[in-house]
């Protein structure tokens with residue numbers, strides 16, 4: 001476990017703001033889904049905010065990430081526009097993917113987000129390829145792949161980590177261990193007690209971090225990103241967390257007890273924790289944090305209104321959107 | 327086999343498509359200890375579409391084997407188990423994930439018997455589901471039957487009704503070759519009469535789901551329901567369409583399709599998968615080769631546009647054939 005380090009007021013407030021934005025975005029998405037305005041399926045990142053926030057705070061706009069089906073948090077932490085995100089969920093022409101992608105497929109390439117992914121483990125090799133580009137072109141960009149505990153049992157995980165290690169690529173692999181892959185608890189999916197140990201087998205450092213504590217994530221990811229940026233190769237970071245909601249909106253959660261859900265939700269709440277230590281360390285006051293919360297609530301309202309005003313995605317000539325050149 | 331030979335009309339009751347599949351699994355697992363089910367979220371959760379609901383309680387975790395997310399490992403383990411004496415049924419949550427397992431499906435399961443000179447058999451079923459209509463977007467909505475139809479060594483089943491789902495799954499499990507069993511995500515909550523007890527629908531037999539004299543609509547999976555709705559509309563305009571449900575794409579029941587075409591002299595092939603390289607091309611070519619002189623018009627195809635499936639509801643509908651499209655093209659074909 002990497003221990004948390006003291007951080008300054010600005011960093012603390014930035015991290016808090018990103019986490020609060022993610023939480024509020026997820027709350028509003030669930031509400032919109034309940035109102036039948038969002039179609040398909042959504043996967044809430046509530047409870048895991050510290051990972052995206054802590055990692056992305058170490059990244060520049062020109063660094064890349066690959067994301068997952070649970071991708072709203074990564075997207076926000078990498079600097080996405082909330083209005084365009086909501087517009088995508090609502091199937092609007094102004095959405096990031098013009099209504100073609102939806103929740104599971106938001107990309108924001110201008111900010112280095114190469115895309116969410118509906119295929120578990122699908123993004124891991126892609127981040128590896130982005131890191132290859134940086135190395136090949138001699139830039140100091142870094143590629144980060146976010147993926148779940150479930151994805152760590154895909155072949156793409158093993159093959160990618162090995163490639164990155166033998167090529168010494170500027171990549172950081174962030175495994176978000178939220179204790180479940182859909183209904184399968186981590187205990188039944190791994191015979192090894194700590195996923196970070198696997199790094200050893202590929203010849204890279206493996207770091208295990210408390211994914212509740214945004215300071216710890218920020219510090220561990222900071223080291224891994226610095227390593228990557230300075231040509232010292234890839235790192236595997238495994239962050240423990242817990243997803244507050246079901247796997248998807250409407251999941252009956254037959255595989256979890258109510259006691260577990262209630263207990264763990266309280267125990268794993270990075271946002272509530274952040275408030276506590278920010279106040280304890282006197283980095284900001286209650287009033288400061290309330291102001292942040294209020295500003296974000298207003299921002300979310302504005303973003304949804306902007307998205308709802310936009311026209312529905314145009315179905316004209318969909319086949320023309322398939323290829324880059326005709 | 328006694329039950330089918332007795333020929334007493336089996337009692338039926340209304341079941342959902344997913345319940346019918348569940349019943350087939352349960353009956354086959356009771357009948358044969360070698361049948362096991364392997365897949366993701368199939369235990370407590372009962373499968374993403376509730377096809378394995380309750381089976382964990384009935385058969386326990388060694389026969390309802392829930393796995394980590396490792397598609398190629400799961401399918402490959404089924405191949406190995408099938409080669410050595412088990413009869414595994416794999417549940418792949420979405421057909422789109424077959425991409426991860428394709429080597430084990432194509433290079434291993436399909437070709438093993440032939441390659442090794444007939445020494446082995448691979449009695450496994452790979453159940454999965456495809457199709458659009460739920461806003462699941464490009465990576466969870468494809469119709470990929472043409473991929474499998476193109477591989478020598480695989481059988482390919484796509485039932486449209488609960489009764490067929492039950493009878494074809496039972497036959498697939500008893501079959502000694504690898505069977506790709508493709509369900510449609512929007513069929514799971516459709517209902518129909520399903521025979522109680524043992525019910526087998528043979529592989530390789532199509533079925534006329536509606537009789538007619540003016541044209542033949544050849545189709546499969548969810549588009550069968552669309553074709554039946556379209557036929558009702560056409561009938562009110564005096565056009566009687568015959569709807570042939572292919573049910574098993576491999577082996578293909580050429581005789582039944584040709585007999586229908588020889589009666590109506592016009593044929594429309596409909597499927598949800600994109601048109602280019604779709605299985606409809608195979609069916610249309612077969613008809614042209616074998617019944618050219620019986621045709622009063624060239625065979626027509628109605629199929630998905632050549633795009634990935636988009637997310638937004640109205641976009642999604644716009645790229646796959648709807649009931650109105652079938653009515654329109656059928657009318658063009660008949661006049």
Ligand SMILES: Cc1ncc(C[n+]2csc(CCOP(=O)(O)OP(=O)(O)O)c2C)c(N)n1
Nearest residue numbers: 070118119120148149150151180181182423
């Ligand atoms: C290749 C593939 N297999 C299965 C699925 C179905 N599926 C979607 S998310 C998921 C669980 C993923 O678990 P994990 O990687 O731990 O991510 P989490 O959902 O917990 O964030 C599964 C099985 C999929 N989308 N892709």
Ligand SMILES: [Mg+2]
Nearest residue numbers: 148149180181
């Ligand atoms: Mg997980």
